[in-house]
Amino acid sequence: MLKNVAVALTHGVNAFELGVAAEVFGIDRSDQGLPVYDFALVAAEPGPIRVTPGFTISTPHGMERLAEADLIAVPAGNDYADRGFPAELLDALRAAVDRGAWVLSVCSGAFVLGAAGLLDGRRCTTHWRYTDLLAQRYPKAAIEPDVLYVDDESVITSAGTAAGIDACLHLVRQEQGSKVANAIARRMVVPPHREGGQAQYIERPVPAERGDDAIGGSLGWMAEHLDEEITVDQLAARAHMSPRTFARRFQQETGTTPYQWMLGQRLLRSQHLLEDTDLTVDAIAARAGFGNAGTLRHHFLRRLGTTPHAYRRTFRGPCSLERSE
Numbered sequence: 001m002l003k004n005v006a007v008a009l010t011h012g013v014n015a016f017e018l019g020v021a022a023e024v025f026g027i028d029r030s031d032q033g034l035p036v037y038d039f040a041l042v043a044a045e046p047g048p049i050r051v052t053p054g055f056t057i058s059t060p061h062g063m064e065r066l067a068e069a070d071l072i073a074v075p076a077g078n079d080y081a082d083r084g085f086p087a088e089l090l091d092a093l094r095a096a097v098d099r100g101a102w103v104l105s106v107c108s109g110a111f112v113l114g115a116a117g118l119l120d121g122r123r124c125t126t127h128w129r130y131t132d133l134l135a136q137r138y139p140k141a142a143i144e145p146d147v148l149y150v151d152d153e154s155v156i157t158s159a160g161t162a163a164g165i166d167a168c169l170h171l172v173r174q175e176q177g178s179k180v181a182n183a184i185a186r187r188m189v190v191p192p193h194r195e196g197g198q199a200q201y202i203e204r205p206v207p208a209e210r211g212d213d214a215i216g217g218s219l220g221w222m223a224e225h226l227d228e229e230i231t232v233d234q235l236a237a238r239a240h241m242s243p244r245t246f247a248r249r250f251q252q253e254t255g256t257t258p259y260q261w262m263l264g265q266r267l268l269r270s271q272h273l274l275e276d277t278d279l280t281v282d283a284i285a286a287r288a289g290f291g292n293a294g295t296l297r298h299h300f301l302r303r304l305g306t307t308p309h310a311y312r313r314t315f316r317g318p319c320s321l322e323r324s325e
Contacts, residue, residue, distance in 0.1 A: 002102070002175040004038045006069035008089060008112075009057065010077060011050045017075035017106040017164055018051070023188060024168040025071070034183055035176060040065050044089040052078040066092040069101060071171070075164070076107035081130055081137075090116040097154050102171060104156040106164030113155065114138040122152040127160035146255070148194060166194055177315030178271040193268055214239040215253040218246075222258070226266050226289045232258055262289070267303055270296060274312040281308045 005025040007018065018041075026039040041059040043049055048056035066072055072093060093116040096103055105113050110126040113119055114134065119141035126134050131145035144150055149158040149167035151174075158167035169192060173181035178192070185192035218235050235258060236246035250258050270288040273279055279287070285296035293308070300308050 002037070002070050002171065003035070004068055004070045005073065006040045006042045006061070006066050006071070007073045007075065008042050008044045008066065008092075009049045009059070009075075010044045010085060010089070010112075012052055012078035012080070012083075013049060014052050014076045014078065014107075015055075016161055017077075017109070020106055020161075020164040020168060021073040021075060021104075024165065024172065024184060025073070027187075029184065029187060032183060032187075034180060040069075042066055044086055063088050063092060066096065069096065071102040071104060072096050073168075074103070074105045074109035074112045076105075076109050076127075076161070080108040080111045081133055085112050085115050093118060100154065102154050102156065104158070104167055104171065106158050106167070107160050110134060110157045111137070113157065114141065118155050119157075122155055123150045124152065124155070124157040125150045125159050126157060129160075162190075165190055169193070173271075177275055178268060179275050179315070182272075193264065214241065214246075215249055218250070219254070219261070222262060223265060226262065226269055227287055228289065230258075230262065263299060263303070266290060267299060270300070270308065271311065271315075274308055275315050284308070 005021070007021045009018070022039070022041075025037045028036050030036050040061045041057060042061045042063065042065045043059050044063060048058040050056055074093075089112070093103055093113065097118060103113060103118060105126075107127045108130055110119065110124060111130075111134065113124070114137060119134075119138050121140055121142075123142045123144055124134075125131065125144045125147050128145060131143050134141065135143045147159065148163040149156060149170060151167075151170065156167050156171060158164045165188070169181045169185055172184060173193075182192040218239055221238065222230060222235070232243045232247055236243040239246055241249065247258070250261075254261055256264075266288045270284055270290070273284040273287060277284075281293040281296060285291060285293050288296065290296040290299065297307055300306060300311065304311065306314075
């Protein structure tokens with residue numbers, strides 16, 4: 001269940017990362033039939049809370065508000081990698097996980113979760129600039145430096161800044177279905193799901209995905225032909241490259257392989273069809289490019305941890321979004 005969302009604020013919290021959680025969970029989109037979250041900003045230190053850069057936030061909500069949250073979001077903050085955090089906040093984060101609530105960090109907010117002991121024995125990530133420091137500070141954590149976010153049980157950690165959007169939408173998709181996550185993403189004018197990891201942004205902060213770019217053009221063509229068998233040789237020929245060069249460029253631009261990119265897009269199409277149509281699982285498998293229900297079920301279980309039938313039962317409810325959204 002994901003209805004009650006609280007964002008824990010300490011001095012120095014970054015405005016953009018705070019805005020990520022506020023934009024995904026704090027906006028009333030009921031006019032589109034989307035969920036409305038009981039959203040609160042919580043002062044984890046005496047207020048008003050100083051925000052980077054250069055303004056303050058006053059909120060009526062204190063630490064007691066965290067005890068009722070289904071999700072506690074922890075944004076990044078100035079010097080979070082080097083400072084301490086209130087014991088009451090760390091206790092609240094541990095208690096949330098113990099009672100089955102979600103905890104989600106954005107960027108350097110992972111250091112707050114680490115201070116609470118929530119990264120010990122868990123897979124996690126943070127901004128690529130801080131992954132080595134996080135590993136040194138919390139050696140029991142399993143740091144994954146190249147991903148956009150990690151979901152390990154009820155603890156979600158995300159990489160730098162915009163990866164927090166990916167993590168929040170992932171949680172919405174998992175709890176409320178791809179239709180809700182995609183509608184929120186559409187309102188935010190962001191991709192509902194990005195393949196690849198943050199490695200693509202270390203050497204190329206602005207990866208080229210223009211329509212006239214060879215790889216950008218390939219992505220568009222692949223998205224239009226998900227139901228077909230597509231090989232790297234075929235894609236390379238269309239892009240006028242050797243297969244090796246194409247595969248290397250694709251990895252640099254997207255952070256993943258052509259196969260993994262296609263797999264992610266096919267799963268998304270399958271989710272849409274399961275939610276929006278009465279097609280059989282076999283028909284959906286064919287339209288999404290999996291060929292048969294057995295293959296679709298295999299990838300659903302491996303990537304999403306559930307079956308197509310179970311997914312349909314969960315997310316195809318009586319209330320549906322308008323087709324025009």
